[in-house]
Amino acid sequence: MTAAAVPPLALVSGPEEVLVERAVARLVGAARASGADVIRIDAAGYEPGALAMHASPSLFGGTTCLVVRGLHESPDELQLDLLALLGAPVEDVSIVVTHGGGMKGKKVLDTLKKLGAEVIECPAIKSDRDKSDFVLKEFARARRKITSDGVRALVEAVGKDVRELASACAQLIADTEGPVDDAVVDTYHGGKVEASGFRVADAAVAGQAGEALRLLRHAIASGVDPVPIVAVLASQLRQLIKVGSAGRGSSAQLAKTLGLAPWQVDRARRAVGHWTADGLAVALQAVAAADFEVKGGGRDPVYAVERAILTITRARAGH
Known part of the structure:
Protein backbone atom coordinates (compact mmCIF):
# COMPACT_ATOMS: atom_id res chain seq x y z
CA MET A 1 0.00 0.00 0.00
CA THR A 2 1.03 3.60 -0.45
CA ALA A 3 0.80 6.54 1.90
CA ALA A 4 -2.33 7.65 0.05
CA ALA A 5 -4.09 4.51 1.35
CA VAL A 6 -3.76 5.72 4.94
CA PRO A 7 -6.62 8.01 6.02
CA PRO A 8 -5.60 10.82 8.39
CA LEU A 9 -8.56 9.91 10.63
CA ALA A 10 -10.37 6.58 10.87
CA LEU A 11 -13.16 5.39 13.15
CA VAL A 12 -13.73 1.64 13.51
CA SER A 13 -17.21 1.46 15.00
CA GLY A 14 -19.15 -1.55 16.29
CA PRO A 15 -19.03 -4.47 18.72
CA GLU A 16 -17.94 -7.35 16.46
CA GLU A 17 -14.38 -7.90 17.59
CA VAL A 18 -13.34 -10.09 14.66
CA LEU A 19 -14.32 -7.34 12.20
CA VAL A 20 -12.74 -4.66 14.40
CA GLU A 21 -9.43 -6.53 14.50
CA ARG A 22 -9.44 -6.97 10.72
CA ALA A 23 -10.20 -3.30 10.09
CA VAL A 24 -7.46 -2.16 12.47
CA ALA A 25 -5.00 -4.63 10.93
CA ARG A 26 -5.75 -3.28 7.45
CA LEU A 27 -5.23 0.34 8.55
CA VAL A 28 -2.08 -0.51 10.52
CA GLY A 29 -0.74 -2.46 7.54
CA ALA A 30 -1.31 0.54 5.29
CA ALA A 31 0.40 2.84 7.78
CA ARG A 32 3.43 0.59 8.12
CA ALA A 33 3.65 0.17 4.34
CA SER A 34 3.87 3.97 4.09
CA GLY A 35 6.74 4.00 6.58
CA ALA A 36 4.80 5.22 9.62
CA ASP A 37 5.55 4.27 13.21
CA VAL A 38 2.48 2.62 14.76
CA ILE A 39 1.73 3.35 18.42
CA ARG A 40 -1.12 1.50 20.14
CA ILE A 41 -2.95 3.09 23.05
CA ASP A 42 -5.51 1.16 25.09
CA ALA A 43 -8.24 3.07 26.87
CA ALA A 44 -7.78 0.98 30.00
CA GLY A 45 -4.86 2.30 31.98
CA TYR A 46 -4.48 5.47 29.89
CA GLU A 47 -2.11 8.07 31.37
CA PRO A 48 -3.11 11.72 30.83
CA GLY A 49 -0.89 13.49 28.31
CA ALA A 50 0.26 10.27 26.61
CA LEU A 51 -1.51 11.11 23.33
CA ALA A 52 0.12 14.54 23.07
CA MET A 53 3.52 13.04 23.84
CA HIS A 54 3.20 10.36 21.14
CA ALA A 55 1.87 12.89 18.61
CA SER A 56 4.71 15.37 19.11
CA PRO A 57 7.14 15.62 16.17
CA SER A 58 10.19 13.35 16.35
CA LEU A 59 13.70 14.73 16.08
CA PHE A 60 14.24 12.26 13.25
CA GLY A 61 11.07 13.21 11.35
CA GLY A 62 8.78 10.57 9.86
CA THR A 63 5.09 9.85 10.26
CA THR A 64 3.11 8.31 13.11
CA CYS A 65 -0.13 6.34 13.29
CA LEU A 66 -1.86 6.42 16.69
CA VAL A 67 -4.27 3.52 17.28
CA VAL A 68 -6.63 4.23 20.18
CA ARG A 69 -8.50 1.07 21.21
CA GLY A 70 -11.73 0.99 23.24
CA LEU A 71 -13.03 4.57 23.23
CA HIS A 72 -16.32 3.18 24.63
CA GLU A 73 -14.39 2.23 27.80
CA SER A 74 -12.16 5.30 27.96
CA PRO A 75 -11.60 7.59 30.95
CA ASP A 76 -12.44 11.28 30.64
CA GLU A 77 -8.73 12.14 30.39
CA LEU A 78 -8.34 10.15 27.17
CA GLN A 79 -11.42 11.74 25.65
CA LEU A 80 -10.21 15.23 26.52
CA ASP A 81 -6.75 14.51 25.10
CA LEU A 82 -8.28 13.14 21.90
CA LEU A 83 -10.50 16.19 21.49
CA ALA A 84 -7.48 18.47 22.01
CA LEU A 85 -5.49 16.57 19.38
CA LEU A 86 -8.38 16.62 16.91
CA GLY A 87 -8.79 20.36 17.50
CA ALA A 88 -5.16 21.04 16.66
CA PRO A 89 -4.07 18.21 14.34
CA VAL A 90 -0.37 17.49 14.03
CA GLU A 91 1.12 17.09 10.58
CA ASP A 92 2.23 13.54 9.69
CA VAL A 93 0.10 12.00 12.46
CA SER A 94 -2.85 9.77 11.57
CA ILE A 95 -5.35 8.54 14.17
CA VAL A 96 -7.35 5.31 14.27
CA VAL A 97 -10.03 5.06 16.97
CA THR A 98 -12.14 2.02 17.83
CA HIS A 99 -15.51 2.29 19.58
CA GLY A 100 -17.59 -0.74 20.54
CA GLY A 101 -20.91 1.05 21.00
CA GLY A 102 -22.85 3.03 23.59
CA MET A 103 -22.90 6.71 24.46
CA LYS A 104 -19.50 6.98 26.13
CA GLY A 105 -17.12 9.02 24.00
CA LYS A 106 -19.96 10.47 21.89
CA LYS A 107 -18.36 13.91 21.65
CA VAL A 108 -15.19 12.36 20.22
CA LEU A 109 -17.27 10.29 17.76
CA ASP A 110 -19.17 13.35 16.60
CA THR A 111 -15.93 15.30 16.18
CA LEU A 112 -14.29 12.53 14.17
CA LYS A 113 -17.28 12.31 11.83
CA LYS A 114 -17.45 16.10 11.47
CA LEU A 115 -13.79 16.13 10.48
CA GLY A 116 -14.45 13.57 7.74
CA ALA A 117 -12.95 10.47 9.34
CA GLU A 118 -13.21 7.24 7.37
CA VAL A 119 -15.88 5.24 9.23
CA ILE A 120 -15.68 1.43 9.15
CA GLU A 121 -18.78 -0.26 10.56
CA CYS A 122 -18.37 -3.57 12.42
CA PRO A 123 -21.92 -4.57 13.39
CA ALA A 124 -22.62 -7.53 15.66
CA ILE A 125 -22.94 -10.90 13.92
CA LYS A 126 -25.63 -12.62 15.98
CA SER A 127 -28.42 -14.20 13.97
CA GLY A 190 -19.12 -33.10 11.52
CA GLY A 191 -18.04 -34.13 15.00
CA LYS A 192 -18.87 -30.79 16.59
CA VAL A 193 -21.50 -30.71 19.34
CA GLU A 194 -23.73 -28.34 17.37
CA ALA A 195 -23.56 -30.48 14.22
CA SER A 196 -24.57 -33.58 16.18
CA GLY A 197 -27.51 -31.75 17.73
CA PHE A 198 -28.76 -30.51 14.39
CA ARG A 199 -28.65 -33.99 12.89
CA VAL A 200 -30.78 -35.32 15.73
CA ALA A 201 -33.24 -32.44 15.40
CA ASP A 202 -33.49 -32.76 11.60
CA ALA A 203 -34.39 -36.44 11.90
CA ALA A 204 -36.89 -35.85 14.71
CA VAL A 205 -38.68 -33.02 12.89
CA ALA A 206 -38.81 -35.21 9.78
CA GLY A 207 -40.58 -37.92 11.80
CA GLN A 208 -37.67 -40.37 11.58
CA ALA A 209 -37.79 -41.76 15.12
CA GLY A 210 -35.31 -44.60 14.59
CA GLU A 211 -32.73 -42.40 12.88
CA ALA A 212 -33.12 -39.63 15.47
CA LEU A 213 -32.60 -42.09 18.33
CA ARG A 214 -29.59 -43.65 16.60
CA LEU A 215 -28.00 -40.24 16.08
CA LEU A 216 -28.79 -39.26 19.67
CA ARG A 217 -27.10 -42.36 21.09
CA HIS A 218 -24.08 -41.81 18.86
CA ALA A 219 -23.85 -38.18 20.00
CA ILE A 220 -24.10 -39.16 23.67
CA ALA A 221 -21.48 -41.89 23.20
CA SER A 222 -19.21 -39.23 21.62
CA GLY A 223 -19.49 -37.08 24.75
CA VAL A 224 -22.18 -34.63 23.63
CA ASP A 225 -24.25 -33.24 26.52
CA PRO A 226 -28.06 -33.61 26.21
CA VAL A 227 -28.65 -29.91 27.01
CA PRO A 228 -27.54 -28.44 23.64
CA ILE A 229 -29.44 -31.18 21.79
CA VAL A 230 -32.67 -30.14 23.51
CA ALA A 231 -31.87 -26.50 22.71
CA VAL A 232 -31.53 -27.32 19.01
CA LEU A 233 -34.80 -29.29 19.03
CA ALA A 234 -36.55 -26.25 20.52
CA SER A 235 -34.93 -23.92 18.01
CA GLN A 236 -36.00 -26.07 15.05
CA LEU A 237 -39.60 -26.21 16.23
CA ARG A 238 -39.71 -22.45 16.83
CA GLN A 239 -38.45 -21.90 13.30
CA LEU A 240 -41.29 -24.06 11.94
CA ILE A 241 -43.81 -21.97 13.85
CA LYS A 242 -42.25 -18.68 12.71
CA VAL A 243 -42.12 -19.65 9.04
CA GLY A 244 -45.50 -21.39 9.08
CA SER A 245 -47.25 -18.28 10.38
CA ALA A 246 -45.30 -15.77 8.24
CA GLY A 247 -47.35 -16.17 5.07
CA ARG A 248 -46.06 -15.96 1.55
CA GLY A 249 -42.99 -14.24 0.20
CA SER A 250 -39.57 -15.09 -1.08
CA SER A 251 -37.12 -16.89 1.19
CA ALA A 252 -34.91 -13.81 1.22
CA GLN A 253 -37.79 -11.51 2.22
CA LEU A 254 -39.00 -13.79 5.00
CA ALA A 255 -35.47 -14.38 6.22
CA LYS A 256 -34.96 -10.66 6.66
CA THR A 257 -38.28 -10.23 8.48
CA LEU A 258 -37.84 -13.24 10.77
CA GLY A 259 -34.12 -12.82 11.50
CA LEU A 260 -33.31 -16.17 9.90
CA ALA A 261 -31.04 -17.21 7.05
CA PRO A 262 -32.71 -18.00 3.70
CA TRP A 263 -31.68 -21.66 3.98
CA GLN A 264 -33.46 -21.86 7.33
CA VAL A 265 -36.65 -20.53 5.74
CA ASP A 266 -36.36 -23.05 2.90
CA ARG A 267 -35.80 -25.93 5.31
CA ALA A 268 -38.70 -24.90 7.53
CA ARG A 269 -41.00 -24.52 4.53
CA ARG A 270 -40.18 -28.02 3.37
CA ALA A 271 -40.96 -29.42 6.82
CA VAL A 272 -43.91 -27.34 8.02
CA GLY A 273 -46.39 -28.86 5.55
CA HIS A 274 -46.15 -32.12 7.51
CA TRP A 275 -47.16 -30.45 10.76
CA THR A 276 -50.42 -29.22 12.27
CA ALA A 277 -50.70 -26.44 14.85
CA ASP A 278 -51.75 -29.01 17.47
CA GLY A 279 -48.81 -31.25 16.57
CA LEU A 280 -46.35 -28.38 16.99
CA ALA A 281 -47.89 -27.49 20.37
CA VAL A 282 -47.47 -31.08 21.59
CA ALA A 283 -43.87 -31.17 20.31
CA LEU A 284 -42.99 -27.90 22.05
CA GLN A 285 -44.46 -29.13 25.33
CA ALA A 286 -42.37 -32.29 25.04
CA VAL A 287 -39.21 -30.25 24.48
CA ALA A 288 -40.03 -27.94 27.41
CA ALA A 289 -40.42 -30.98 29.67
CA ALA A 290 -37.13 -32.44 28.40
CA ASP A 291 -35.39 -29.10 28.96
CA PHE A 292 -36.48 -29.13 32.60
CA GLU A 293 -35.28 -32.70 33.08
CA VAL A 294 -31.87 -32.37 31.40
CA LYS A 295 -31.12 -29.30 33.51
CA GLY A 296 -31.46 -31.18 36.77
CA GLY A 297 -35.19 -31.72 37.11
CA GLY A 298 -35.12 -35.40 36.16
CA ARG A 299 -33.18 -38.53 37.01
CA ASP A 300 -32.17 -39.62 33.51
CA PRO A 301 -31.35 -36.81 31.01
CA VAL A 302 -30.77 -39.17 28.08
CA TYR A 303 -34.10 -40.93 28.61
CA ALA A 304 -35.78 -37.50 28.79
CA VAL A 305 -34.41 -36.59 25.34
CA GLU A 306 -35.38 -39.98 23.90
CA ARG A 307 -38.93 -39.54 25.19
CA ALA A 308 -39.10 -36.05 23.69
CA ILE A 309 -37.90 -37.36 20.31
CA LEU A 310 -40.56 -40.09 20.29
CA THR A 311 -43.26 -37.56 21.19
CA ILE A 312 -42.07 -35.17 18.45
CA THR A 313 -42.02 -37.84 15.76
CA ARG A 314 -45.51 -39.06 16.75
CA ALA A 315 -46.83 -35.47 16.78
CA ARG A 316 -45.80 -34.97 13.16
CA ALA A 317 -48.79 -35.26 10.82
CA GLY A 318 -49.25 -38.75 9.40
CA HIS A 319 -47.75 -40.56 12.42
Whole structure:
Protein backbone atom coordinates (compact mmCIF):
# COMPACT_ATOMS: atom_id res chain seq x y z
CA MET A 1 0.00 0.00 0.00
CA THR A 2 1.03 3.60 -0.45
CA ALA A 3 0.80 6.54 1.90
CA ALA A 4 -2.33 7.65 0.05
CA ALA A 5 -4.09 4.51 1.35
CA VAL A 6 -3.76 5.72 4.94
CA PRO A 7 -6.62 8.01 6.02
CA PRO A 8 -5.60 10.82 8.39
CA LEU A 9 -8.56 9.91 10.63
CA ALA A 10 -10.37 6.58 10.87
CA LEU A 11 -13.16 5.39 13.15
CA VAL A 12 -13.73 1.64 13.51
CA SER A 13 -17.21 1.46 15.00
CA GLY A 14 -19.15 -1.55 16.29
CA PRO A 15 -19.03 -4.47 18.72
CA GLU A 16 -17.94 -7.35 16.46
CA GLU A 17 -14.38 -7.90 17.59
CA VAL A 18 -13.34 -10.09 14.66
CA LEU A 19 -14.32 -7.34 12.20
CA VAL A 20 -12.74 -4.66 14.40
CA GLU A 21 -9.43 -6.53 14.50
CA ARG A 22 -9.44 -6.97 10.72
CA ALA A 23 -10.20 -3.30 10.09
CA VAL A 24 -7.46 -2.16 12.47
CA ALA A 25 -5.00 -4.63 10.93
CA ARG A 26 -5.75 -3.28 7.45
CA LEU A 27 -5.23 0.34 8.55
CA VAL A 28 -2.08 -0.51 10.52
CA GLY A 29 -0.74 -2.46 7.54
CA ALA A 30 -1.31 0.54 5.29
CA ALA A 31 0.40 2.84 7.78
CA ARG A 32 3.43 0.59 8.12
CA ALA A 33 3.65 0.17 4.34
CA SER A 34 3.87 3.97 4.09
CA GLY A 35 6.74 4.00 6.58
CA ALA A 36 4.80 5.22 9.62
CA ASP A 37 5.55 4.27 13.21
CA VAL A 38 2.48 2.62 14.76
CA ILE A 39 1.73 3.35 18.42
CA ARG A 40 -1.12 1.50 20.14
CA ILE A 41 -2.95 3.09 23.05
CA ASP A 42 -5.51 1.16 25.09
CA ALA A 43 -8.24 3.07 26.87
CA ALA A 44 -7.78 0.98 30.00
CA GLY A 45 -4.86 2.30 31.98
CA TYR A 46 -4.48 5.47 29.89
CA GLU A 47 -2.11 8.07 31.37
CA PRO A 48 -3.11 11.72 30.83
CA GLY A 49 -0.89 13.49 28.31
CA ALA A 50 0.26 10.27 26.61
CA LEU A 51 -1.51 11.11 23.33
CA ALA A 52 0.12 14.54 23.07
CA MET A 53 3.52 13.04 23.84
CA HIS A 54 3.20 10.36 21.14
CA ALA A 55 1.87 12.89 18.61
CA SER A 56 4.71 15.37 19.11
CA PRO A 57 7.14 15.62 16.17
CA SER A 58 10.19 13.35 16.35
CA LEU A 59 13.70 14.73 16.08
CA PHE A 60 14.24 12.26 13.25
CA GLY A 61 11.07 13.21 11.35
CA GLY A 62 8.78 10.57 9.86
CA THR A 63 5.09 9.85 10.26
CA THR A 64 3.11 8.31 13.11
CA CYS A 65 -0.13 6.34 13.29
CA LEU A 66 -1.86 6.42 16.69
CA VAL A 67 -4.27 3.52 17.28
CA VAL A 68 -6.63 4.23 20.18
CA ARG A 69 -8.50 1.07 21.21
CA GLY A 70 -11.73 0.99 23.24
CA LEU A 71 -13.03 4.57 23.23
CA HIS A 72 -16.32 3.18 24.63
CA GLU A 73 -14.39 2.23 27.80
CA SER A 74 -12.16 5.30 27.96
CA PRO A 75 -11.60 7.59 30.95
CA ASP A 76 -12.44 11.28 30.64
CA GLU A 77 -8.73 12.14 30.39
CA LEU A 78 -8.34 10.15 27.17
CA GLN A 79 -11.42 11.74 25.65
CA LEU A 80 -10.21 15.23 26.52
CA ASP A 81 -6.75 14.51 25.10
CA LEU A 82 -8.28 13.14 21.90
CA LEU A 83 -10.50 16.19 21.49
CA ALA A 84 -7.48 18.47 22.01
CA LEU A 85 -5.49 16.57 19.38
CA LEU A 86 -8.38 16.62 16.91
CA GLY A 87 -8.79 20.36 17.50
CA ALA A 88 -5.16 21.04 16.66
CA PRO A 89 -4.07 18.21 14.34
CA VAL A 90 -0.37 17.49 14.03
CA GLU A 91 1.12 17.09 10.58
CA ASP A 92 2.23 13.54 9.69
CA VAL A 93 0.10 12.00 12.46
CA SER A 94 -2.85 9.77 11.57
CA ILE A 95 -5.35 8.54 14.17
CA VAL A 96 -7.35 5.31 14.27
CA VAL A 97 -10.03 5.06 16.97
CA THR A 98 -12.14 2.02 17.83
CA HIS A 99 -15.51 2.29 19.58
CA GLY A 100 -17.59 -0.74 20.54
CA GLY A 101 -20.91 1.05 21.00
CA GLY A 102 -22.85 3.03 23.59
CA MET A 103 -22.90 6.71 24.46
CA LYS A 104 -19.50 6.98 26.13
CA GLY A 105 -17.12 9.02 24.00
CA LYS A 106 -19.96 10.47 21.89
CA LYS A 107 -18.36 13.91 21.65
CA VAL A 108 -15.19 12.36 20.22
CA LEU A 109 -17.27 10.29 17.76
CA ASP A 110 -19.17 13.35 16.60
CA THR A 111 -15.93 15.30 16.18
CA LEU A 112 -14.29 12.53 14.17
CA LYS A 113 -17.28 12.31 11.83
CA LYS A 114 -17.45 16.10 11.47
CA LEU A 115 -13.79 16.13 10.48
CA GLY A 116 -14.45 13.57 7.74
CA ALA A 117 -12.95 10.47 9.34
CA GLU A 118 -13.21 7.24 7.37
CA VAL A 119 -15.88 5.24 9.23
CA ILE A 120 -15.68 1.43 9.15
CA GLU A 121 -18.78 -0.26 10.56
CA CYS A 122 -18.37 -3.57 12.42
CA PRO A 123 -21.92 -4.57 13.39
CA ALA A 124 -22.62 -7.53 15.66
CA ILE A 125 -22.94 -10.90 13.92
CA LYS A 126 -25.63 -12.62 15.98
CA SER A 127 -28.42 -14.20 13.97
CA ASP A 128 -27.95 -17.22 11.72
CA ARG A 129 -28.73 -14.91 8.81
CA ASP A 130 -25.82 -12.65 9.82
CA LYS A 131 -23.54 -15.67 10.15
CA SER A 132 -24.58 -17.06 6.77
CA ASP A 133 -23.89 -13.68 5.14
CA PHE A 134 -20.51 -13.61 6.89
CA VAL A 135 -19.59 -17.05 5.52
CA LEU A 136 -20.63 -16.09 1.99
CA LYS A 137 -18.51 -12.93 2.17
CA GLU A 138 -15.50 -14.87 3.49
CA PHE A 139 -15.63 -17.24 0.52
CA ALA A 140 -16.39 -14.46 -1.99
CA ARG A 141 -13.38 -12.51 -0.72
CA ALA A 142 -11.22 -15.56 -1.39
CA ARG A 143 -12.91 -16.05 -4.79
CA ARG A 144 -14.17 -19.45 -3.70
CA LYS A 145 -17.65 -20.95 -3.93
CA ILE A 146 -19.63 -22.50 -1.08
CA THR A 147 -23.06 -24.03 -1.67
CA SER A 148 -26.13 -23.06 0.36
CA ASP A 149 -26.00 -26.50 2.01
CA GLY A 150 -22.35 -25.89 2.80
CA VAL A 151 -23.17 -22.56 4.43
CA ARG A 152 -25.94 -24.20 6.46
CA ALA A 153 -23.69 -27.04 7.61
CA LEU A 154 -20.87 -24.67 8.59
CA VAL A 155 -23.12 -22.31 10.57
CA GLU A 156 -24.75 -25.27 12.32
CA ALA A 157 -21.40 -26.83 13.17
CA VAL A 158 -19.39 -23.81 14.37
CA GLY A 159 -21.81 -20.89 14.35
CA LYS A 160 -21.84 -20.17 18.08
CA ASP A 161 -18.62 -18.18 17.95
CA VAL A 162 -17.82 -15.77 15.11
CA ARG A 163 -14.06 -16.14 15.64
CA GLU A 164 -14.34 -19.92 15.30
CA LEU A 165 -16.57 -19.46 12.25
CA ALA A 166 -13.96 -17.21 10.62
CA SER A 167 -11.23 -19.74 11.42
CA ALA A 168 -13.32 -22.58 9.95
CA CYS A 169 -13.85 -20.60 6.73
CA ALA A 170 -10.11 -19.93 6.48
CA GLN A 171 -9.33 -23.62 7.02
CA LEU A 172 -11.77 -24.79 4.35
CA ILE A 173 -10.52 -22.19 1.88
CA ALA A 174 -6.89 -23.18 2.49
CA ASP A 175 -7.31 -26.95 2.66
CA THR A 176 -9.85 -27.67 -0.09
CA GLU A 177 -10.28 -27.13 -3.82
CA GLY A 178 -13.44 -26.51 -5.81
CA PRO A 179 -16.90 -25.73 -4.39
CA VAL A 180 -17.40 -26.45 -0.69
CA ASP A 181 -20.62 -28.30 0.06
CA ASP A 182 -22.13 -29.88 3.18
CA ALA A 183 -20.20 -33.12 2.66
CA VAL A 184 -16.88 -31.24 2.70
CA VAL A 185 -17.91 -29.30 5.81
CA ASP A 186 -18.98 -32.55 7.48
CA THR A 187 -15.54 -34.03 6.86
CA TYR A 188 -13.92 -31.21 8.81
CA HIS A 189 -16.55 -30.29 11.38
CA GLY A 190 -19.12 -33.10 11.52
CA GLY A 191 -18.04 -34.13 15.00
CA LYS A 192 -18.87 -30.79 16.59
CA VAL A 193 -21.50 -30.71 19.34
CA GLU A 194 -23.73 -28.34 17.37
CA ALA A 195 -23.56 -30.48 14.22
CA SER A 196 -24.57 -33.58 16.18
CA GLY A 197 -27.51 -31.75 17.73
CA PHE A 198 -28.76 -30.51 14.39
CA ARG A 199 -28.65 -33.99 12.89
CA VAL A 200 -30.78 -35.32 15.73
CA ALA A 201 -33.24 -32.44 15.40
CA ASP A 202 -33.49 -32.76 11.60
CA ALA A 203 -34.39 -36.44 11.90
CA ALA A 204 -36.89 -35.85 14.71
CA VAL A 205 -38.68 -33.02 12.89
CA ALA A 206 -38.81 -35.21 9.78
CA GLY A 207 -40.58 -37.92 11.80
CA GLN A 208 -37.67 -40.37 11.58
CA ALA A 209 -37.79 -41.76 15.12
CA GLY A 210 -35.31 -44.60 14.59
CA GLU A 211 -32.73 -42.40 12.88
CA ALA A 212 -33.12 -39.63 15.47
CA LEU A 213 -32.60 -42.09 18.33
CA ARG A 214 -29.59 -43.65 16.60
CA LEU A 215 -28.00 -40.24 16.08
CA LEU A 216 -28.79 -39.26 19.67
CA ARG A 217 -27.10 -42.36 21.09
CA HIS A 218 -24.08 -41.81 18.86
CA ALA A 219 -23.85 -38.18 20.00
CA ILE A 220 -24.10 -39.16 23.67
CA ALA A 221 -21.48 -41.89 23.20
CA SER A 222 -19.21 -39.23 21.62
CA GLY A 223 -19.49 -37.08 24.75
CA VAL A 224 -22.18 -34.63 23.63
CA ASP A 225 -24.25 -33.24 26.52
CA PRO A 226 -28.06 -33.61 26.21
CA VAL A 227 -28.65 -29.91 27.01
CA PRO A 228 -27.54 -28.44 23.64
CA ILE A 229 -29.44 -31.18 21.79
CA VAL A 230 -32.67 -30.14 23.51
CA ALA A 231 -31.87 -26.50 22.71
CA VAL A 232 -31.53 -27.32 19.01
CA LEU A 233 -34.80 -29.29 19.03
CA ALA A 234 -36.55 -26.25 20.52
CA SER A 235 -34.93 -23.92 18.01
CA GLN A 236 -36.00 -26.07 15.05
CA LEU A 237 -39.60 -26.21 16.23
CA ARG A 238 -39.71 -22.45 16.83
CA GLN A 239 -38.45 -21.90 13.30
CA LEU A 240 -41.29 -24.06 11.94
CA ILE A 241 -43.81 -21.97 13.85
CA LYS A 242 -42.25 -18.68 12.71
CA VAL A 243 -42.12 -19.65 9.04
CA GLY A 244 -45.50 -21.39 9.08
CA SER A 245 -47.25 -18.28 10.38
CA ALA A 246 -45.30 -15.77 8.24
CA GLY A 247 -47.35 -16.17 5.07
CA ARG A 248 -46.06 -15.96 1.55
CA GLY A 249 -42.99 -14.24 0.20
CA SER A 250 -39.57 -15.09 -1.08
CA SER A 251 -37.12 -16.89 1.19
CA ALA A 252 -34.91 -13.81 1.22
CA GLN A 253 -37.79 -11.51 2.22
CA LEU A 254 -39.00 -13.79 5.00
CA ALA A 255 -35.47 -14.38 6.22
CA LYS A 256 -34.96 -10.66 6.66
CA THR A 257 -38.28 -10.23 8.48
CA LEU A 258 -37.84 -13.24 10.77
CA GLY A 259 -34.12 -12.82 11.50
CA LEU A 260 -33.31 -16.17 9.90
CA ALA A 261 -31.04 -17.21 7.05
CA PRO A 262 -32.71 -18.00 3.70
CA TRP A 263 -31.68 -21.66 3.98
CA GLN A 264 -33.46 -21.86 7.33
CA VAL A 265 -36.65 -20.53 5.74
CA ASP A 266 -36.36 -23.05 2.90
CA ARG A 267 -35.80 -25.93 5.31
CA ALA A 268 -38.70 -24.90 7.53
CA ARG A 269 -41.00 -24.52 4.53
CA ARG A 270 -40.18 -28.02 3.37
CA ALA A 271 -40.96 -29.42 6.82
CA VAL A 272 -43.91 -27.34 8.02
CA GLY A 273 -46.39 -28.86 5.55
CA HIS A 274 -46.15 -32.12 7.51
CA TRP A 275 -47.16 -30.45 10.76
CA THR A 276 -50.42 -29.22 12.27
CA ALA A 277 -50.70 -26.44 14.85
CA ASP A 278 -51.75 -29.01 17.47
CA GLY A 279 -48.81 -31.25 16.57
CA LEU A 280 -46.35 -28.38 16.99
CA ALA A 281 -47.89 -27.49 20.37
CA VAL A 282 -47.47 -31.08 21.59
CA ALA A 283 -43.87 -31.17 20.31
CA LEU A 284 -42.99 -27.90 22.05
CA GLN A 285 -44.46 -29.13 25.33
CA ALA A 286 -42.37 -32.29 25.04
CA VAL A 287 -39.21 -30.25 24.48
CA ALA A 288 -40.03 -27.94 27.41
CA ALA A 289 -40.42 -30.98 29.67
CA ALA A 290 -37.13 -32.44 28.40
CA ASP A 291 -35.39 -29.10 28.96
CA PHE A 292 -36.48 -29.13 32.60
CA GLU A 293 -35.28 -32.70 33.08
CA VAL A 294 -31.87 -32.37 31.40
CA LYS A 295 -31.12 -29.30 33.51
CA GLY A 296 -31.46 -31.18 36.77
CA GLY A 297 -35.19 -31.72 37.11
CA GLY A 298 -35.12 -35.40 36.16
CA ARG A 299 -33.18 -38.53 37.01
CA ASP A 300 -32.17 -39.62 33.51
CA PRO A 301 -31.35 -36.81 31.01
CA VAL A 302 -30.77 -39.17 28.08
CA TYR A 303 -34.10 -40.93 28.61
CA ALA A 304 -35.78 -37.50 28.79
CA VAL A 305 -34.41 -36.59 25.34
CA GLU A 306 -35.38 -39.98 23.90
CA ARG A 307 -38.93 -39.54 25.19
CA ALA A 308 -39.10 -36.05 23.69
CA ILE A 309 -37.90 -37.36 20.31
CA LEU A 310 -40.56 -40.09 20.29
CA THR A 311 -43.26 -37.56 21.19
CA ILE A 312 -42.07 -35.17 18.45
CA THR A 313 -42.02 -37.84 15.76
CA ARG A 314 -45.51 -39.06 16.75
CA ALA A 315 -46.83 -35.47 16.78
CA ARG A 316 -45.80 -34.97 13.16
CA ALA A 317 -48.79 -35.26 10.82
CA GLY A 318 -49.25 -38.75 9.40
CA HIS A 319 -47.75 -40.56 12.42
